[in-house]
Amino acid sequence: MTELGLTPYLALGAFLFACGLLCIATKRNAVGILMGVELVLNAANVNFVACARYVPNFQLEGQVFALLVIVLAAGEAAVALAIILNFYNNHATVDVDKADELKG
Amino acid sequence: MVSWLLANPGRLYVVATLLPLAAAGLLLVGGCLRNLCRPYREDNGLARSVFFFLGGNRPLRAGAYFATGVMALSAVLGIYGLVKFLNDADSRSPIELEQRWAARTTWARVGISDAERPAVTLEVGYRVDHLTALMFAMVAFVSTWIFVFSLGYMADETEERHEDHEAHVTRPGRYGRFFLFLSLFCFSMLNLVIADNLFQVFISWELVGVCSFFLIGFYHERRSAALAANKAFIVNRVGDAGFLIGLALVWTYFGTFNFEEIRSALATSGPPMSHGLFVVAGIGIFLGCVGKSAQFPLHTWLPDAMEGPTPVSALIHAATMVAAGVYLVGRAFPMFSPEVRLVIAYTGTFTLFLAATIALVQTDIKRVLAYSTVSQLGFMMLALGVGGWVAGLLHLLTHAFFKALLFLGSGSVILGCHHEQDLMKMGGLRRRMPVTALTMLVGVLAIAGTPFFSGWYSKDLILSNAMGFGLAHPEHILLFVLPLVTAGMTAFYMFRLWFLAFAGAARADAAWHAHESPWVMTLPLVVLAILSVCVGWGWPPWEPDASYLGRLLERAQPGMVHGLVQPAHAAGWLALVAAAAGVGLAVLMYGTRQIDPAVVRAKAGALYGFLREKWYFDELYDALFVRPVVALAYATARFDKRAVPVEQADAADRTVNVSSLDGVLNALGLGTLSVGRSLRAAQSGFIRGYVTVLLLAAVALVGVLVVVYAGG
Numbered sequence: 111m112t113e114l115g116l117t118p119y120l121a122l123g124a125f126l127f128a129c130g131l132l133c134i135a136t137k138r139n140a141v142g143i144l145m146g147v148e149l150v151l152n153a154a155n156v157n158f159v160a161c162a163r164y165v166p167n168f169q170l171e172g173q174v175f176a177l178l179v180i181v182l183a184a185g186e187a188a189v190a191l192a193i194i195l196n197f198y199n200n201h202a203t204v205d206v207d208k209a210d211e212l213k214g
Numbered sequence: 215m216v217s218w219l220l221a222n223p224g225r226l227y228v229v230a231t232l233l234p235l236a237a238a239g240l241l242l243v244g245g246c247l248r249n250l251c252r253p254y255r256e257d258n259g260l261a262r263s264v265f266f267f268l269g270g271n272r273p274l275r276a277g278a279y280f281a282t283g284v285m286a287l288s289a290v291l292g293i294y295g296l297v298k299f300l301n302d303a304d305s306r307s308p309i310e311l312e313q314r315w316a317a318r319t320t321w322a323r324v325g326i327s328d329a330e331r332p333a334v335t336l337e338v339g340y341r342v343d344h345l346t347a348l349m350f351a352m353v354a355f356v357s358t359w360i361f362v363f364s365l366g367y368m369a370d371e372t373e374e375r376h377e378d379h380e381a382h383v384t385r386p387g388r389y390g391r392f393f394l395f396l397s398l399f400c401f402s403m404l405n406l407v408i409a410d411n412l413f414q415v416f417i418s419w420e421l422v423g424v425c426s427f428f429l430i431g432f433y434h435e436r437r438s439a440a441l442a443a444n445k446a447f448i449v450n451r452v453g454d455a456g457f458l459i460g461l462a463l464v465w466t467y468f469g470t471f472n473f474e475e476i477r478s479a480l481a482t483s484g485p486p487m488s489h490g491l492f493v494v495a496g497i498g499i500f501l502g503c504v505g506k507s508a509q510f511p512l513h514t515w516l517p518d519a520m521e522g523p524t525p526v527s528a529l530i531h532a533a534t535m536v537a538a539g540v541y542l543v544g545r546a547f548p549m550f551s552p553e554v555r556l557v558i559a560y561t562g563t564f565t566l567f568l569a570a571t572i573a574l575v576q577t578d579i580k581r582v583l584a585y586s587t588v589s590q591l592g593f594m595m596l597a598l599g600v601g602g603w604v605a606g607l608l609h610l611l612t613h614a615f616f617k618a619l620l621f622l623g624s625g626s627v628i629l630g631c632h633h634e635q636d637l638m639k640m641g642g643l644r645r646r647m648p649v650t651a652l653t654m655l656v657g658v659l660a661i662a663g664t665p666f667f668s669g670w671y672s673k674d675l676i677l678s679n680a681m682g683f684g685l686a687h688p689e690h691i692l693l694f695v696l697p698l699v700t701a702g703m704t705a706f707y708m709f710r711l712w713f714l715a716f717a718g719a720a721r722a723d724a725a726w727h728a729h730e731s732p733w734v735m736t737l738p739l740v741v742l743a744i745l746s747v748c749v750g751w752g753w754p755p756w757e758p759d760a761s762y763l764g765r766l767l768e769r770a771q772p773g774m775v776h777g778l779v780q781p782a783h784a785a786g787w788l789a790l791v792a793a794a795a796g797v798g799l800a801v802l803m804y805g806t807r808q809i810d811p812a813v814v815r816a817k818a819g820a821l822y823g824f825l826r827e828k829w830y831f832d833e834l835y836d837a838l839f840v841r842p843v844v845a846l847a848y849a850t851a852r853f854d855k856r857a858v859p860v861e862q863a864d865a866a867d868r869t870v871n872v873s874s875l876d877g878v879l880n881a882l883g884l885g886t887l888s889v890g891r892s893l894r895a896a897q898s899g900f901i902r903g904y905v906t907v908l909l910l911a912a913v914a915l916v917g918v919l920v921v922v923y924a925g926g
Contacts, residue, residue, distance in 0.1 A: 131905065131909055133902065134902070134905050135902045135906055135909065170634040206900075206901055207899075207900060209899075
């Protein structure tokens with residue numbers, strides 16, 4: 111099996127990132143947006159891990175950062191889901207466009 | 215605590231300095247607490263208890279007693295420190311003295327330190343020498359008796375509703391506030407005295423200024439008092455501008471504010487700047503002293519400062535404030551080049567003559583005393599200017615006692631006559647107020663320069679120094695002649711005051727119904743009278759040079775003073791003759807009435823009016839400075855103000871007109887408003903909008919990077 115090199119991984123990361131961003135930009139469902147955010151984070155993770163593999167001097171950092179991002183994603187999901195749950199309790203919907211009561 | 219203090223006895227002075235500040239702070243906290251609790255005084259609770267514990271609506275006497283007690287403690291510490299220091303000075307080496315009686319610590323670092331230039335540090339510190347120790351003891355002691363006197367004099371401020379008969383308002387009494395300011399005032403002055411560097415002096419200097427502002431304007435409902443407070447403050451600012459210039463020059467060229475370091479730098483290598491700048495620095499520092507010590511041309515504030523309560527006048531004129539200027543001239547003496555010293559001498563001479571001529575014809579008892587203070591300060595400046603360092607500072611110390619006595623005595627008279635200050639409406643008070651009359655007579659004798667009274671020793675020294683200077687430099691003989699004449703005038707106007715107030719028969723109802731003041735006011739008079747007599751004594755007493763106080767001061771004298779002037783002792787006899795002539799004339803005019811003052815006045819003609827109106831200095835300054843500034847202010851206001859009625863104000867606020875300040879500001883405001891309004895649309899609240907912007911921005915940024923790096 112031949113070595114793939116860094117580029118395909120970065121391409122995958124970019125693709126995932128674009129998907130995530132598109133998801134955030136188009137979805138009205140709050141859970142969908144959250145999923146988009148997860149995609150973006152994981153795109154970054156792919157990049158980190160790939161770089162850890164192929165870039166010298168970045169081996170340890172890449173893996174540590176990847177772990178950090180996973181923890182961050184978990185925390186972010188917990189907080190975001192809690193917010194969404196509360197929002198649902200109050201408004202019986204998770205449509206983010208309905209969350210406009212603080213608009214000045 | 216005691217061992218900590220005695221291990222390094224200079225700390226006594228720090229404690230004694232901080233005590234009045236602590237008293238002021240506690241009074242301030244108490245007053246604030248009481249005001250905070252006032253809204254809840256009807257409720258049952260802690261706030262109510264605190265409110266009534268702190269005196270309720272009625273000013274609490276306890277605060278004043280507390281402040282007085284603290285001041286007394288400070289004075290005791292000061293006197294104990296003086297005794298201990300004098301012992302030490304005799305028995306210990308200079309290095310040991312330096313360790314025990316001086317300390318300094320870094321307060322702030324300025325700038326970055328590198329190999330070439332170490333960071334410059336601002337320091338706070340104290341250094342006790344003979345001058346500091348004597349000044350400290352004097353200031354604390356005199357202030358304490360002024361506090362005691364105030365307990366009685368300000369008693370009507372303890373009323374819940376005090377009626378101010380001059381301003382026609384009824385207001386709460388301000389007993390506590392008065393003592394708060396007094397304490398703060400004393401702290402500032404004591405801090406100034408112990409300071410070992412110019413910067414600390416400057417800070418205390420400004421504190422003294424602001425305290426005098428508060429106290430002169432104590433009856434701020436009276437327009438005259440408010441104006442006098444402003445005048446004192448603003449005139450002092452003029453002097454302080456000069457002081458700041460001096461400070462900047464000293465800082466730039468010496469790199470330190472420490473008196474000792476400046477003194478040794480000057481002694482070893484001379485001034486580190488060009489001679490011209492050295493003169494400018496000296497003049498600048500002296501200008502600050504001119505403002506504080508009310509010398510010509512900045513003397514106009516001091517007589518107006520009489521608007522404050524009489525104990526404040528005593529404090530300003532005797533122990534604090536005006537003493538600060540002379541003290542600083544003495545402290546910074548090595549920084550004055552011969553030219554600057556000549557300026558100092560001439561300023562002093564002109565001031566002492568000017569003030570004495572004005573004092574001849576004033577009829578307000580406090581104004582006579584105020585001008586006599588200005589005149590005596592002129593004597594001190596003259597002495598310092600001609601090189602009589604000891605003479606000038608000795609006069610500062612002796613003057614403090616008899617001037618405090620005279621002012622407190624006049625306070626007693628004013629209170630006894632139910633707030634009558636016009637000498638023409640007094641008379642015959644010596645029978646109704648025997649203690650006040652007698653003690654005032656002591657003060658008058660002392661200031662007139664009667665032998666064996668403290669004033670004689672110092673004035674004699676000043677005049678012999680001035681005469682010595684005049685003989686050595688015949689072109690400056692005026693520096694001796696004017697003071698000699700003025701010594702006679704001093705004796706005349708002080709005896710005139712005493713005869714008008716205390717001798718003869720009462721000339722108005724107020725004087726008929728006068729009564730002696732309570733013991734709390736006469737006791738300070740008696741104590742100060744005793745000291746006014748004997749504070750200058752030495753052995754043998756008929757030799758003014760032998761004054762013990764003077765001998766002590768001599769040991770603090772900067773080395774460069776030696777040989778500046780050779781005192782001429784014949785001056786003492788001439789001064790006595792002049793004083794005797796002055797007293798004789800006063801007796802003839804106001805005692806036995808053999809010469810009718812009205813005839814003299816008629817003969818003097820226009821001169822009388824000229825003196826009566828204080829050489830028209832107020833009018834001159836009014837025309838030269840005040841009016842143009844006020845006119846400028848009105849012009850600026852016209853430029854700024856919109857000339858429309860209130861109901862059209864909204865429309866006027868939206869007028870864009872570049873030719874007026876308002877129009878320009880309107881344009882700015884309206885512009886900001888419209889930008890904000892148009893940007894508001896961008897905040898839609900929809901996440902996808904934000905994300906799109908974010909995305910586009912990121913793409914644009916990457917695009918820019920690509921272009922820049924691909925291109926470069």
